[in-house]
Amino acid sequence: MSVDEHEIGTVLVALADPTRRELLDALAEEGQASATTLAGRLPVSRQAVVKHLRVLEEAGLVRYGRLGREVLYEVRPAPLDSSARWLAERAAAWDRRLEAIKRVAENPPARPSDKPADHEH
Amino acid sequence: MSVDEHEIGTVLVALADPTRRELLDALAEEGQASATTLAGRLPVSRQAVVKHLRVLEEAGLVRYGRLGREVLYEVRPAPLDSSARWLAERAAAWDRRLEAIKRVAENPPARPSDKPADHEH
DNA sequence: CATTGGTGCAACCGCAGAGTTGCATTTCCC
DNA sequence: GGGAAATGCAACTCTGCGGTTGCACCAATG
Numbered sequence: 001m002s003v004d005e006h007e008i009g010t011v012l013v014a015l016a017d018p019t020r021r022e023l024l025d026a027l028a029e030e031g032q033a034s035a036t037t038l039a040g041r042l043p044v045s046r047q048a049v050v051k052h053l054r055v056l057e058e059a060g061l062v063r064y065g066r067l068g069r070e071v072l073y074e075v076r077p078a079p080l081d082s083s084a085r086w087l088a089e090r091a092a093a094w095d096r097r098l099e100a101i102k103r104v105a106e107n108p109p110a111r112p113s114d115k116p117a118d119h120e121h
Numbered sequence: 122m123s124v125d126e127h128e129i130g131t132v133l134v135a136l137a138d139p140t141r142r143e144l145l146d147a148l149a150e151e152g153q154a155s156a157t158t159l160a161g162r163l164p165v166s167r168q169a170v171v172k173h174l175r176v177l178e179e180a181g182l183v184r185y186g187r188l189g190r191e192v193l194y195e196v197r198p199a200p201l202d203s204s205a206r207w208l209a210e211r212a213a214a215w216d217r218r219l220e221a222i223k224r225v226a227e228n229p230p231a232r233p234s235d236k237p238a239d240h241e242h
Numbered sequence: 243c244a245t246t247g248g249t250g251c252a253a254c255c256g257c258a259g260a261g262t263t264g265c266a267t268t269t270c271c272c
Numbered sequence: 273g274g275g276a277a278a279t280g281c282a283a284c285t286c287t288g289c290g291g292t293t294g295c296a297c298c299a300a301t302g
Contacts, residue, residue, distance in 0.1 A: 140260080140261095172261085
């Protein structure tokens with residue numbers, strides 16, 4: 001309801017990369033930092049960091065501002081928050097759905113197919 | 122704190138793909154369904170669906186069980202839920218961090234660097 | 243003004259993953 | 273038994289993306 005699929009998509013893609021998550025951790029710790037600084041903390045080149053920061057920025061997870069000759073980035077919690085809500089909503093919806101199905105399966109009608117066996121591996 | 126980085130990683134990767142999200146939606150709606158059935162609802166081949174289901178299963182987002190000659194899948198909300206908590210925790214941590222930095226920047230000490238200008242684009 | 247530290251830009255590489263097709267195999271059902 | 277429906281397996285293609293390197297460009301500073 002609250003946020004749209006597409007925005008969530010960009011956030012999920014942004015967060016799916018482990019380097020990007022490390023980058024966010026570093027940024028959150030530093031408060032604010034430049035691409036060069038961050039590249040010093042991770043085992044990748046500055047250019048790689050720049051590219052990552054670009055996708056993070058497009059997901060709204062970081063903000064940047066120029067200060068003299070350097071560009072400082074800082075973290076933005078908002079999209080993370082709305083994504084969390086999106087996930088929680090979805091989990092709740094699934095739960096409701098499963099509950100409804102279980103009720104139907106156990107009580108009134110004939111069962112056309114059984115529940116899948118619990119197949120942990 | 123609650124769940125480990127690696128598990129979250131697999132969930133995020135699984136959710137990052139739009140086809141996989143559609144697949145989960147379809148599955149949640151159907152209650153349970155086979156790869157063949159699902160392939161009928163999405164614009165991809167059955168084999169593609171099978172591969173997606175494999176990564177979803179490894180992320181714990183679906184469960185499957187054999188019923189005669191067909192394999193039925195159903196959705197599992199738990200990992201979604203813990204991921205949501207993970208994101209929310211992180212967002213909160215960032216918020217605290219930003220607050221702390223703002224306090225430091227405004228009050229006691231000299232400011233070594235200014236806040237980045239608000240650069241929405 | 244020349245140097246130096248920080249960015250921006252572009253080309254390039256390698257690989258994983260999303261997708262396909264074809265075929266073998268199992269199981270249901272007449 | 274013998275199709276027909278569903279799954280399993282394998283090989284293959286192709287695009288995207290994470291990463292690098294090299295160089296040009298700016299701006300602070302002695």
